[in-house]
Amino acid sequence: METRDFLTLENVERGDLRSTLGLARACAEGRLREPLAGKTVCLAFFEASTRTAVSFELAARRSGADVISLSEKGSAIAKGESLIDTVVTLDRLGADAIVLRHPAAGAAALAARHTTAAVINAGDGCGQHPTQALLDLYTLGDALGGFDELSGTRVAIVGDVLHSRVARSVIPAFRAAGMEIALVAPRTLLPLDAGAWNLPVLPSVDGAVEWGAGVLYALRLQKERMTGARIPSISEYARFYGVARRHLEEGVLVMHPGPVNRGVEISGDVVLDGSSLIPAQVAAGTAVRSAVLALATGAAHEVAA
Amino acid sequence: MNGRDGRPADLIVRHAHVLDPSIGLDGVTDVRISGGRIAEIGDGLRGGRELDADGLHLFPGFVDVHAHWRTPGREDEEDIESGSAAAAAGGFTSVVMMPNTDPVVDRPVIVSGLARRVEKESSVRAHISAALHMGLEGERLTEMRLLKEAGAFCVSDDGLGTASAGVLRNGMLYAKTAGLPVILHCEDHSLATGVVHDGTFAALAGIPGSPASAEDAATATALVLAAETGAKVHITHVSTALSAALVGFFKGRADVTSDTTPHHLTLTDELVCTLEGLYRVNPPLRPDNDRRGVTEALRDGVLDFVATDHAPHASEEKELPLEEAAPGFLGHETAFAALYTELVLNRTIPLSRLVEAVSCGPGRWVGGAGSLRVGSPADLTLVDLSEEWNVERGALLSRSSNSPHLGRRLTGRVAGTIVGGALVYDHVGARFGIRS
Numbered sequence: 001m002e003t004r005d006f007l008t009l010e011n012v013e014r015g016d017l018r019s020t021l022g023l024a025r026a027c028a029e030g031r032l033r034e035p036l037a038g039k040t041v042c043l044a045f046f047e048a049s050t051r052t053a054v055s056f057e058l059a060a061r062r063s064g065a066d067v068i069s070l071s072e073k074g075s076a077i078a079k080g081e082s083l084i085d086t087v088v089t090l091d092r093l094g095a096d097a098i099v100l101r102h103p104a105a106g107a108a109a110l111a112a113r114h115t116t117a118a119v120i121n122a123g124d125g126c127g128q129h130p131t132q133a134l135l136d137l138y139t140l141g142d143a144l145g146g147f148d149e150l151s152g153t154r155v156a157i158v159g160d161v162l163h164s165r166v167a168r169s170v171i172p173a174f175r176a177a178g179m180e181i182a183l184v185a186p187r188t189l190l191p192l193d194a195g196a197w198n199l200p201v202l203p204s205v206d207g208a209v210e211w212g213a214g215v216l217y218a219l220r221l222q223k224e225r226m227t228g229a230r231i232p233s234i235s236e237y238a239r240f241y242g243v244a245r246r247h248l249e250e251g252v253l254v255m256h257p258g259p260v261n262r263g264v265e266i267s268g269d270v271v272l273d274g275s276s277l278i279p280a281q282v283a284a285g286t287a288v289r290s291a292v293l294a295l296a297t298g299a300a301h302e303v304a305a
Numbered sequence: 306m307n308g309r310d311g312r313p314a315d316l317i318v319r320h321a322h323v324l325d326p327s328i329g330l331d332g333v334t335d336v337r338i339s340g341g342r343i344a345e346i347g348d349g350l351r352g353g354r355e356l357d358a359d360g361l362h363l364f365p366g367f368v369d370v371h372a373h374w375r376t377p378g379r380e381d382e383e384d385i386e387s388g389s390a391a392a393a394a395g396g397f398t399s400v401v402m403m404p405n406t407d408p409v410v411d412r413p414v415i416v417s418g419l420a421r422r423v424e425k426e427s428s429v430r431a432h433i434s435a436a437l438h439m440g441l442e443g444e445r446l447t448e449m450r451l452l453k454e455a456g457a458f459c460v461s462d463d464g465l466g467t468a469s470a471g472v473l474r475n476g477m478l479y480a481k482t483a484g485l486p487v488i489l490h491c492e493d494h495s496l497a498t499g500v501v502h503d504g505t506f507a508a509l510a511g512i513p514g515s516p517a518s519a520e521d522a523a524t525a526t527a528l529v530l531a532a533e534t535g536a537k538v539h540i541t542h543v544s545t546a547l548s549a550a551l552v553g554f555f556k557g558r559a560d561v562t563s564d565t566t567p568h569h570l571t572l573t574d575e576l577v578c579t580l581e582g583l584y585r586v587n588p589p590l591r592p593d594n595d596r597r598g599v600t601e602a603l604r605d606g607v608l609d610f611v612a613t614d615h616a617p618h619a620s621e622e623k624e625l626p627l628e629e630a631a632p633g634f635l636g637h638e639t640a641f642a643a644l645y646t647e648l649v650l651n652r653t654i655p656l657s658r659l660v661e662a663v664s665c666g667p668g669r670w671v672g673g674a675g676s677l678r679v680g681s682p683a684d685l686t687l688v689d690l691s692e693e694w695n696v697e698r699g700a701l702l703s704r705s706s707n708s709p710h711l712g713r714r715l716t717g718r719v720a721g722t723i724v725g726g727a728l729v730y731d732h733v734g735a736r737f738g739i740r741s
Binding site for chain 2: 203228229232233239
């Protein structure tokens with residue numbers, strides 16, 4: 001049985017995205033019946049998470065897997081067990097897939113070198129968050145009328161790109177889907193070499209709308225970034241980098257990986273507006289993660305066979 | 306006086322020796338001003354009012370990117386009216402006001418209020434520098450994008466160095482985002498623990514000294530960060546030969562410009578011997594080898610231009626022992642004469658370089674000033690290069706009198722200053738009357 005790690009979307013190809021999202025569609029429509037029956041999925045979260053942890057757990061259970069959850073609290077992780085030792089333990093206990101969330105970039109790749117189980121990166125530091133980007137594409141494809149409609153759509157990624165693993169996954173994913181991307185952030189929240197992605201940097205959300213963005217993808221601003229060292233104030237941030245009602249004309253769509261700081265990245269009246277895909281993003285999580293689990297454990301092949 | 310169509314009639318400045326290195330002008334000719342702008346330069350111009358400038362030199366208006374007009378908060382020392390009067394008397398047609406006032410210029414509402422007051426009260430063009438950090442404390446960034454919308458021209462934590470390189474780096478990055486230049490006062494506080502230059506005279510007098518490294522280390526840090534971040538950075542009051550050389554190294558490696566002051570070009574730390582509070586300034590007066598190094602750097606264009614750091618202080622803050630006195634000198638009214646007397650008359654630097662350093666260079670930095678090119682704003686300075694005068698308390702228009710040149714005799718006096726075609730300073734009065 002062939003397993004496959006899901007570590008990063010860097011260098012992802014359009015065909016892979018299309019087939020993964022197609023499988024997610026099949027999961028959502030209940031066309032795969034318990035593909036993970038008899039498999040063991042272990043959720044190892046070395047960092048707090050609500051929606052990612054819950055949606056992976058739901059995805060695994062609905063797919064018929066046995067699920068083991070390790071969180072920081074109440075496990076050997078809290079006793080200081082190293083990442084590698086935890087992974088080796090889970091491997092010997094017979095895990096078929098390990099879903100890993102960790103505060104350091106590269107943790108998932110390191111774990112993958114120490115287990116034959118499939119490692120699925122559920123977010124590693126400021127590195128990657130591949131299932132987030134997949135569910136974003138799934139949601140956006142739905143909203144635009146199909147995966148092929150993504151091609152040529154302009155998306156502005158707004159906010160703290162520097163500290164964002166979501167940005168590092170959605171940029172290659174959006175690019176592989178054929179979207180045109182711009183970044184909107186102050187220099188204090190961009191990598192020094194923002195040109196690393198060869199993307200334009202726009203001065204404000206207003207500027208992004210002027211540029212023709214059809215999608216405004218706002219990133220979460222962590223509380224500890226709001227103290228004045230990198231941005232002067234919430235009001236200045238919201239004024240130039242916050243998505244407001246005035247940006248919603250002409251069918252602009254709003255996305256956010258959550259949790260939203262209302263009134264900071266997105267004004268309160270926009271979060272649940274009709275143009276907001278945020279609830280749909282959350283809803284897409286289970287189907288997309290079911291598909292990823294099925295692909296990772298090789299179950300998708302078995303079902304197809 | 307208005308012409309028949311109600312617009313001010315053209316003004317012709319006749320027979321001045323016009324010197325403007327920015328357009329290669331150096332000779333006696335006439336200049337016509339129309340609609341507040343330079344309309345024409347040439348011999349035998351006719352029509353309109355005339356100003357007889359025979360025997361005077363005419364330069365593009367001087368520009369001072371470093372002034373403390375103490376408003377708001379210390380209007381007893383200077384206000385916009387007296388500060389701009391002093392600037393005009395020194396031939397300055399544009400200045401940049403520093404934000405270390407009380408309250409500090411760190412909020413958009415303070416900038417917009419100041420901008421309104423400048424409009425009403427200043428006789429010269431006055432740009433507002435807002436603070437780089439709230440309260441100049443080097444912790445929280447100011448709302449630079451909103452400050453810019455309110456009218457801020459640049460940002461600076463002048464008077465205080467920024468304590469941490471990490472904080473300064475983020476400040477530069479954010480200023481770049483806001484599109485504002487940063488003016489930096491480079492001083493490392495872990496080194497700058499004294500009140501005068503840490504040299505022979507401090508040692509002999511027993512006054513605590515701050516070493517040159519306090520400036521040099523901070524200047525090096527600032528330059529490295531400017532090169533890395535790509536921010537537009539101006540390093541003000543360079544006072545050591547090493548800092549000047551560091552600036553030179555980073556030319557072409559960073560978007561950086563620099564200035565030095567008339568006092569660091571003309572005075573040395575020998576004045577520490579007087580033990581007089583008047584001579585305390587920051588950065589401190591340096592030994593003669595630094596003064597010469599800085600002068601050569603200015604002559605060669607390594608340092609771009611001159612700024613005065615005009616810093617008025619009440620007499621009760623200056624008539625004190627050195628260690629207790631407030632640091633700072635008046636600068637506007639003596640700048641040109643001191644530099645002409647000390648550096649041009651003895652042929653250390655040519656007059657044309659001095660004009661570049663007080664006018665063209667800083668004019669380019671603020672944009673659209675410091676040039677007599679046709680179409681430019683008619684900001685002009687008329688100078689009598691032969692007039693000798695004594696620097697005396699009664700002769701100064703500043704509300705304060707803490708000039709380090711008090712009691713000295715200087716050569717070269719500003720005769721008239723024109724801003725946007727309007728005469729805002731007229732030293733010679735009657736002789737200078739404009740004939741219709």
